[in-house]
Amino acid sequence: MELPDTFVAAHLRAEDTGMFRGLAHKDVRKSLRVGPVSMPELAPDEVVVAVMASSINYNTVWSATFEPIPTFTFLRKYAAQGGWAARHDRPFQVVGSDAAGVVVRIGSGVRRWKVGDHVVVHPVHVDEQEPVTHADAMLGAEMRAWGYETNYGGLGEFAVARASMLVPKPAHLTWEEAAVTPMCGSTAYRMLVGSNGARMKQGDVVLVWGAAGGLGAYAVQFVKNGGGIPVAVVGSERKAEAVRRLGCDVVINRSEIGLSDDPDPSPEDTVAAGKRLGNIIRRETGSDPHIVFEHVGRATFGISMFVVGRGGAVVTCGSSTGYHHEFDNRYLWMRLKRVIGSHGANLQEQVETTRLVATGAIAPTLSALYPLSEAAEATRLVQKNEHVGKVGVLCLAPEPGLGVTAPELRERIGSDRINPLRAFAPASSL
Template identity: 50%
Template sequence: MSETKKIIEMIENDNTTQKDYENIKLPSSMNALVTLKEEENIFGEMETEDKDISKTLHYKEVTIPEVGDDEVLIAVMASGVNHNTVWSATFEPLPTFNFLSHYAKSNPKNKKHNLTYHILGSDAAGVIVKLGTKVHDNWKLGDRVVICPAVTSNTNPQSYKDSMSDPNTKAWGYETNFGGLAEFCLVKSTQLMKKPEHLTWEEAASLSLVSSTAYRMLVSQHGAEMKQGDNVLVWGGAGGMGAMGIQYVLNGGGRPIAVVSSEKKAELVKKLGCEYVVNRAKKNFNFFKEDGSINKRHLIAFKSTVERLIDKESADIVFEHTGRETFGASVFVAKSGGKIVTCGSTTGYEHTFDNRYLWMYVKSIIGSHGANIYEAYNANRLSCLGKINPILSEVYTLENSIEGCIKVKNNQHIGKVGILCLSPKEGLGIKDHELRQKVGEDKINIFRNLKNK
């Protein structure tokens, strides 16, 4: 039996002891989803929508990295697909090998990250199988964990105010190597968080990045600082970010208004508890004219539609992650003194909006990127308590993960796409059955149930 198969059996055996993990024999290589430096110019000047990422994503056997003194090797049971995996595969906005080179130069310990292949993935749930010599004794071999995707340096004074404003903070598996879309991943000990034990491996792996990002955007002092009763417009309500945003708005006593693109997605967000829904496709809103200029008539109609839903009130906060296609509408629809909080631009980075509606109505645009470790910890705590639920819709094996990545690129998915890495099948990893029953399978599997209809 191979070393990898023995590790899988140990993880799934309730009688496995820490001593067993101390005597574990690790393999020298593993399977992973990677991009290759030799292909970083393969697409030339091609438009994003025309880029075929099946040509740049590779399921490949690679060497397991060495563990530094402050690092931890995780046997990855499951991972997930985020948009940064798509960005990596399209080499936009920059080839990620630029990030790896920069990271390697920042510290001699990081030199090993600068390889000719990049192991992708910013989500993972798994088990600690090797500890660096300086890892705090809060963590031990065999601990079941999920991963905070923020890799901090603590070398810049700015990091002590907020590590996400420190330019040395990196996104794990995107700006660093050895990410979660592999059989084993390498992380800093500061990235470790307790696995929500009422969830399966694939459910737990689907949460960390998207949940902590939404937490920072809406709850944190670095985001919109949402209050009870706030009206929050959520773009892409049935997507990974949008569905997570809806949960946080509802948890915080706010009123989410979800914008979706089909009746099926409208049905889904209503099952999440979102009472107010705008089906953009049905209304046929288009915020730009054919010549590229702003379509004022459609902006006014959209704002009126939103305000009719919420008793003629306006949006206190706009939860933005879609970018160019919607940003002008976000600025327009927010109330006087309102906030537009943005964490991404999936439809394009160059935003067009009428600045009069920003400055004359004293609105604020807040940039939000990922989450610092404290914010990620608080978001994960809510998951462990069963207050924030998975938004997992479908699951692929690591070997077939490219198919899932293509779906995310083409926006053919709902919620979050999960990846089984070492876990031999779905449904494994649950320890707290009592909490799972209390939360309810219907809430945990909302996206799975709709997908399977």
């Protein structure tokens, strides 16, 4: 197909970076625009993907609120390298760190992919000439989150990605089902299963905060699939029912442990909540948690450090309630606990994650689905934490349900098993 000079995408404008300054409430619907942007020139190691579907991640909320810093800062820093990197410094940024679609153009240096391939995009942008990349790409100084620290991400009709970021799309999934898996699925896999994370083993009790969200819903499945015992913490009965559908037997409502919405709990409140939580977990599982899956941050990190068992690990990949954590260090050193920092996933971990999805062992966590024209509304849903699982976005796919090339496998796995959370879509969803 002929590539257009412009295409429609959800994007931010550099001129808007100060629009929320001094405001307590930052509504992403005011900053995230959907409209035409220019098509970039293709580098030799890149492909253009016609994006059939994408999804919303929390980094798009950060991008659209220009916090903790405007992402245009990342683009300028990257572009300063010169060469092909210079294309990323534009007065707009196409955001989005997930995509499923069709390769429609390949650069002159691309070997393993061809026009027409169905792919999902691994949202980690690395420098293959950096030595440490060949040990673990996530350790590279030039590692960037695609569509957050780079331009031309997944929330548009087209996206530009390096050939080293592509993975075959699971053939039994629709475009929208495939699109919600890469970022959150591989991040949870690295944290729990891969050799770079907590290395969960059979029988481990794993406490999962925010278990009904994009990350947590995959974490619950990896724990269950790997022979562990997931313990979910959620904020409502609706979300409790969602994680039960994912196979979680031990579900705790935040109100049961006296955890308020205060993102800055006192040390006394932290210990009290930790004691209540620990009592419930021991009662239900017979053990303290061996692993705590953390991404909430300041509001929960002190509790996580308190409640994880002797010799256990707190593995963290984010801090949605604040980056500066407080905890009683005695519980860390005297009980030989560990803190593991985890960020994204390398390509091999993405491939291993996708293989589990492709066999039906792990299900997509799609709940809500919106058209590209309503990408800002979809992002607002995530910003307000009113979603369950993942929020998908249809881009070039004209309707849901398309893209399946292995109908026999899909029938064998079962549509209900593939879509355990679709019943939790809001009324505004497709």
